[in-house]
Amino acid sequence: MARTRLYRNGVLEAEDFPPEEISAHLRDDALTVWLDLGAPTEADLALIASELGLHELAVEDAVHSRQRPKLDRYDTHNYLTAYSVALDPATGQLTTAELGMFVTDRAVVTVRPGGGFDIDAVMRRWDELSHLAKNGVGFLLHGLLDYVVDTHFTAVQSLDDLIEELEDTVFDEKASAPESQRRALALRKSLVTLRRVVLPMREVVNTLLRREDNAIDQAMVPYFQDVFDHVLRASEWTESLRDLVTTIRETQLSIQGNRLNLIMKKVTGWAAIIAVPTAITGFYGQNIPYPGLGQPWGFWVSAGSILLVGGGLYALFKHRDWL
Structure with a gap:
């Protein structure tokens, strides 16, 4: 209107x-x-x-x-x-x-x-x-x-x-x-x-x-x-x-993008740490004679190696703020 x-x-x-x-x-x-x-x-x-x-x-x-x-x-x-x-x-x-x-x-x-x-x-x-x-x-x-x-x-x-x-x-x-x-x-x-x-x-x-x-x-x-x-x-x-x-x-x-990079950095760091026990246990899983085969000390050497190398990598990555 x-x-x-x-x-x-x-x-x-x-x-x-x-x-x-x-x-x-x-x-x-x-x-x-x-x-x-x-x-x-x-x-x-x-x-x-x-x-x-x-x-x-x-x-x-x-x-x-x-x-x-x-x-x-x-x-x-x-x-x-x-x-x-x-x-x-x-x-x-x-x-x-x-x-x-x-x-x-x-x-x-x-x-x-x-x-x-x-x-x-x-x-x-x-x-x-x-x-x-x-x-x-x-x-x-x-x-x-x-x-x-x-x-x-x-x-x-x-x-x-x-x-x-x-x-x-x-x-x-x-x-x-x-x-x-x-x-x-x-x-x-x-x-x-x-x-x-x-x-x-x-x-x-x-x-x-x-x-x-x-x-x-x-x-x-x-x-x-x-x-x-x-x-x-x-x-x-x-x-x-x-x-x-x-x-x-x-x-x-x-x-x-920064958060994604941080996540990828942490994931990569943990992947590196996890790779250590995987490599060691994989080595001792071979079907061939190796040092410590069938002996208790062989288990303790492999377990100690996993803890020592994995812990070292974790400390190194944490020091560099990668984790």
């Missing part, structure tokens, strides 16, 4: 009016309109495109989801794509929700393919910053982008905490190695997904901040600069965490 808002000179005047009335409202220069289409059909977008004069390529991008975060400029409007994110701390998996935005000089139309984007949170943010509503479209656009970037920042903070917990388990011999490796791979996958939606946002917000574009009022520039600062911090943080997870993964593999 479509949702609408109407601002007159910075004051919220009407909500949830029929979308068919938008073109009539836009005849009044004092009005700013917001329309949310949720997950619209091609027919819904065609109707809005005809009323607002939207470019066919922008409409095509809105119809076909999974676009990369971007800002496309057309003669009468801009089209933005962004993604909010949410992290599940239990599994370390990151989910994304796409948002498309048509931005004209006095109207903003949002498209939410899949319906995963929390538009109610954006509306609450608009209500909290209602003193900025007099800035028209810039106010609406700031609320949308500020919410999107805040989800990025929240996700990267949560990932940082999870990665710190993972670091603590790297040298813990009681921790399950397969579980730690699965956790590391899940976090790395989430960071790759987060990086894909965070890094392009730098160019999106930076383009909006360029004064020659006239996309936002001068009064809103400091607020967009604050959003841009959060974008930079989130992107740099994401890059550093991505490198850190890679280092943790390499450390896990190194520790696993």
Whole structure:
């Protein structure tokens, strides 16, 4: 179901009016309109495109989801794509929700393919910053982008905490190695997904901040600069965490290899010790006469040789930390 808002000179005047009335409202220069289409059909977008004069390529991008975060400029409007994110701390998996935005000089139309984007949170943010509503479209656009970037920042903070917990388990011999490796791979996958939606946002917000574009009022520039600062911090943080997870993964593999070498070293040492009695008893098991054959002292010589040589090898290997 479509949702609408109407601002007159910075004051919220009407909500949830029929979308068919938008073109009539836009005849009044004092009005700013917001329309949310949720997950619209091609027919819904065609109707809005005809009323607002939207470019066919922008409409095509809105119809076909999974676009990369971007800002496309057309003669009468801009089209933005962004993604909010949410992290599940239990599994370390990151989910994304796409948002498309048509931005004209006095109207903003949002498209939410899949319906995963929390538009109610954006509306609450608009209500909290209602003193900025007099800035028209810039106010609406700031609320949308500020919410999107805040989800990025929240996700990267949560990932940082999870990665710190993972670091603590790297040298813990009681921790399950397969579980730690699965956790590391899940976090790395989430960071790759987060990086894909965070890094392009730098160019999106930076383009909006360029004064020659006239996309936002001068009064809103400091607020967009604050959003841009959060974008930079989130992107740099994401890059550093991505490198850190890679280092943790390499450390896990190194520790696993070292433990395998240690096991092989111990097994080889014990094999060498066991080879001594095997060789001696095998020698005395020959069907030919040998010293001590049929004599008690022959048994004691062979037993003493086993204990002496085996004990010597054990002491030598233990001294060299091979066992």
